[in-house]
Amino acid sequence: MKKSVLLGTLAVAGLAAGAVSAQTLDEVRARGALNCGVTTGLVGFAAPDANGEWEGFDVGVCRAVAAAVLGDSTAxxxxxxxxxxxxxALASGEIDMLARNTTWTFSRDVDLRFEFTGINYYDGQGFMVPRELGVSSAMELDGATVCIQTGTTTELNLADFFASNNMSYEPVPIETxxxxxxxxxxxxxDVYTTDxxxxxxxxxxxxxxSAHVVLPEIISKEPLGPLVRHGDNEWGDIVRWTLNALIAAEELGVTSANVAELAAGTENPEINRLLGSEGDLGGMLGLSSDWAANAISSVGNYGELFEGNIGENTPIGLARGLNAQWTDGGLLYSPPFR
Amino acid sequence: MANTPSFVRTQMLEPQDPPLGEKGVVKWIRENLFSGWLNSILTLVSIYVIYWVLAHILPWALGGIWNAESLSECREIRDASGVGHDVACWAVIGARWHQLLFGFYPSELYWRPILALILFGVAIAPVLFDTAPRKLLIVTAIMPFAAYWLLWGGTIWGPIVTALGFVIGWAIIKYGSATLGALGATIAAIVVPLLYWLFVAGAISGALGSALPIGIESVASDRFGGFMLAIVIGVAGIVMSLPLGILLALGRQSDLFIINKCSVFFIEIIRGVPLIVWLFTASLLLNYFLPPGTNFDLMLRVIIMVTLFSSAYIAEVVRGGLAALPRGQYEGADSLGLDYWQSMQLIILPQALKISIPGIVSSFIGLFKDTTLVVFIGLLDPIGLSNAIRADAAWNGIYWELFIFIGLCFFIFCFLMSRYSMWLERKLQTGHR
Known part of the structure; x- marks a missing residue:
């Protein structure tokens, strides 16, 4: 069996090597499931529960796209x-999209030939120190020993920050x-630094x-977002606008609780366009007209997703901060659904 | 006049007990632990160190908390109970042991991997113990296909039709030698089954499957995880790499130029590169060569890579065994008029493998432990799962409990293997005494 699969695959590989996957949407539909890359485990963002069900903030983005495309957030x-x-994994087509707290950088977007379809979390590198050290600012860290994960952008940011402030530090390289x-x-x-x-x-x-403090300085920009391959803009649009739909839904007051009611039609034309009772935005994406309603009803709007996984009522307890709507002083700003 | 002794004992005295200091436990302690002032000091220091270590570990481990929903609940229970020291939070094992053992395998189907493991035990018995009934070898032959079917499920025809290919090859060797000649039959026995698997097997199993759909619920590879994943990869690698390794060792000893050079090339290339690189090759590089959308199972790729890697090491171990045989054994076999395969099968390999047993088993133990490297390519083996479990907000911050559990499980497997190897060595008397 194993040998037959191997040799069969090699034979098929030879025949089909020319075919390029420009039609991710069709592949996902034919497969009946979305292949979504996530991290192997990061608190609040993606982790399997005791039953093996994945849950988390990034996982919610995958489920929203699956709900929009296939109408089933479990597919x-x-x-x-x-x-x-x-x-x-993404470049080779093993996965259709990657939602793995990946920082949007120039070289990843351009040189690695990926397309970031938006930002679902604005992060930044910070420092944590024991309270008993009495440090209140990152500028007082001259000469400190710093635990730093190797091979990450945080390592480079740290070097930049200390060099530009004429301070020295001693790195303690760690893996995970x-x-x-x-x-x-x-x-x-003395110090641990990461996002x-x-x-x-x-x-x-x-x-x-309470014996540890996170210092106020944020020394880097880490915009985290889902990404897809270059070369299939239709698919990239679907992922981008699914994320935007979640963000716009929060702004417009559409939640998983009231989406069914609002989808029947409201006074607000933008809600109507978003939920498909007016216009044909879904059809332009190649999806059904209730695509956004499906996504919102299955995972909730952006705010619900945030509060349910990483918000202030969870053990992680993150404040919205930069990740609040632009109307609340944050950076979330979905282009209009028109 | 002869001296007449004034007293002659006429009966034996009962032997007296030795002095208290010269017998039993006291003597042993005095001789082994307190035989001099230096040794006495070292003994006392050692006892103190052992006490110190146990005094820290035992209350932590034995006082552990088994019933809690999260790490913070563990801490609350501990604080409420008023013990002054840290205690283990074994509750994480209670909550997630099934995941550490079976990964994401559907819980109502746990009987399948368990049955496969029991079957594997039965199947391997005739290979390991020569007292086991020989008829069990039939189970051994069926086992690889039965295990595949049990673990992955699906239609029963796939494994059966695949097994048929081996039957074809065996039949050609058995009955075709007369007409095709030995070499012709060997080549045909390799080529015909390959053609069968490539072009016929899929159609047959498809037709049979639609005509007579017998099957069990199929389970995708991405549901595999934990120790089940480690054991499947380890056992598949071990079972397949031994024959491959022996063939490679024979190839390296062969006088046939091309076979010899191919074997040397393969062994040196595989051994010259770390396993982690091969795993990355399997998971990353192969993807670029395969067309997008081809679903060539990652686990299958890993099993193949692990098998190839291990077979190169086994080949070198077996080659050591072959080289250790005196020249006379080879010449003796030739002088009896045996052909190459007969002499290998009857004279050379039984002796060479006997010599190689410790090396082979230690390669296998290494291979089994190396399966944890798959964590770096995103497969959730026990170590990977411990990471995933920690990513659950309820258990974030828990380390030792998980690692102790994983370590214990690995230790049990590896210890059994090494005990078996020692038993086998004693039985076969491999030393040249």
């Missing part, structure tokens, strides 16, 4: 990817976030969170 194959395998927590708690380093969301999640797990 998702979650493919766990590591920092090393994520881009290859779990290792970092242990090293930091054991006192192997502010990660710091908050880490601090929440400590025996005594």
């Amino acid at each position: 998702v194959n979650f493919v766990p990817t590591t920092g090393q395998t994520r881009f290859t 976030n779990a290792e970092a927590q242990q090293q930091y708690l054991a006192g192997a380093c 502010a969301s990660g710091l908050a999640a880490t601090r929440a797990t400590f025996e005594d969170p």
